[in-house]
Amino acid sequence: MSDRxxxxxxxxGAVYPAEEIVRGAAYELFSADEVAGFEWSPRPGSALPWRRFVHVTEVDAVHGAPEASEEPEAPLMMPVHRERGWAYVHQLSQRPDAAGDPVLAAVRGSAVVRRGTRMVKMLSARQLAGYVRGWLPHGFCYREHDVAHLRTPAATTVLRTDGETGRDGMDVAYALRWRAADPVDYEVPAGEAHLGLTALAPRDRAGxxxxxxxxxxxxxxxVPEFVTRDFADLPMPANATLVAYPAEGVEVVLYTYQAEQRGWLRMVGPQWRHLLAAVPGLSPDQEYVPTGDVARSTHLVGTYGGxxxxxxxxxxxxxRVLxxxxxxxxxxxxVARRLRLAEWRGAACVVLREEAGWLRVRLRRPDPDTVAATGAQCHDRGVYETWAPGAEVTDDRVVDVRYPL
Known part of the structure; x- marks a missing residue:
């Protein structure tokens, strides 16, 4: 494609034929000869068997790029300094004691979510099955722009949140992709509000x-990371997609979400259906998978004509009206996002569903004390859930998080 x-x-220091990824957020570079950092990945009919994925922030120049079809996402920016460059910022980003550093805070603050930003969450085969059956976006996630260069199962391991890395093998990685409805739905897992996450022992966490x-x-x-606000579920937007990244480094769209029908429409053709073989309880030949009457902890409400x-x-x-x-x-x-909140044993919670007088709750601010007091179990990185007797729950209320229009 790049030749055409x-x-x-x-x-x-060199110029390579390339293919654009995610509207210029990353590039796949090709070479006829072996180059340090490139991997052998021959393609039929191509004389360029070596390739490498790079983020746009790593390249020196782009020649012949197509005209942008939409407004690009804000890139990571850092204050100009004579001696402190990328390596310095990266070093700070890996030090918990540097969380309050003003340079690091400035860089992190430059990565923002806006309405319509494409978000992604990497999934295991088990998690993919859960989303097909009705799970909603929640927990740790990333802007697609920031992870566009991570295109293979091995590369995306760093983004996994399930603690199952290695169990699925390295043949395929999965992801959920959706557009952010509003910036208010996302938080940066840093600062005093999320300090408890950093104190949790390895035995009490996943990922x-x-x-x-x-x-x-x-x-x-x-890579800047985000969490859904209060670790709450978010309503699934129309046309969200479930995708796969096989070892070839291509993106394969598996399903798209049909909001009115409340289900997932299979998009993948026969060539790639083997990518679904490892997904538990899912038939690759099933064209449409309804989520049915799965209990939802949240939904959007809007007004029209009073x-x-x-x-x-x-x-x-x-x-729009559904x-x-x-x-x-x-x-x-x-328009507003409606959800149910409560408190139990001193812990602020999101109520996910109710069954026979018991409430399934998720901790909004998990820390060692609230995890111990509630007996909550970690189901995903940062996501802690448990059952609470309805009679013991206090401050049980329905809340609308309004989006400006």
Whole structure:
């Protein structure tokens, strides 16, 4: 493709044919000869068997890039300093005691989520099965822009949140991708509010430790991380996708979310259906997978003509009434995310569902004390859940988080 488009990228003192990834957030470089850092990955009909994925922040220049089709995401920025460069910032990002450093805070503050930002969460095969059956986005996640260069199962390991790394093998990685409905739904896991995450013992957590700097623990990458606010579920937007990254380094769209039908439509063709073989309880031949009547802890509500309706985020277009018939999909005049909050044994919680007088709750600010007091179990990096007797719960209330329109 790069030979036909004429795209060339200057990197490491040389210029390589390249292919654009995620609208210019990263590039796949090709070489006819072995180059340090490149891997052998021949393609049929190509005379360039060596390749490497690089983030846009690593390249020196791009020649022949197509015109941008949409507004790019804000890149990481750092204050200009004569001696302190990327290596210095990366070193700070890996030190929990540097969480309050003003330089690091300035760099981390430059990575922002806006309405419509594409977010991703890396998944295991087990987690992929959960999302197909109705799980909602929650917990640790990343801007697609910041992780666009991590395209292989081995490279995406650093982003896993499930603690199952190595159990799935290294043949394929999975991810959920969606557009952010509003910046208010996301927090940076740093500062006083999230200090408890950094104090949890290894036996009480899943996935890598939380550094408290707002960056992923990594010896080679500088990746800003986010969490959903209060670790709450977020409503699944229309056209969210479940994707796979096989060892070839390509992206394969497996399913897209159909909001009105409340289900996932299979998009993957016969060539790649083997990527679903490791997903428990999921048939690769099933064209449509409904989430059915799975209990949801949150949903969007909107008003139109003085009445309240369930709404859906259909970005970048906006928010509309959730309706089966197109004629009734009116753009809403106001919109909010509705969820249920409570307290139990001194811990602030999100209520996920209720069964026979018991509440399934998730800790909003997990720390060693609240985990011990509630007996909550870690199901995902930073995500702690348990059952609470309904009679013991206090301050039980429904809250609307409003989005400005």
């Amino acid at each position: 488009t004429g795209l060339r990228v200057a990197y490491g 890598p430790p939380v550094l408290g700097t707002g960056f992923v623990p990594s010896s080679t990458h500088l 009445n309240e309706y369930e709404a859906v985020a259909d970005l970048p277009g906006g928010f 309706a089966m018939t197109r004629a009734a999909r009116y753009p809403v005049e106001t």
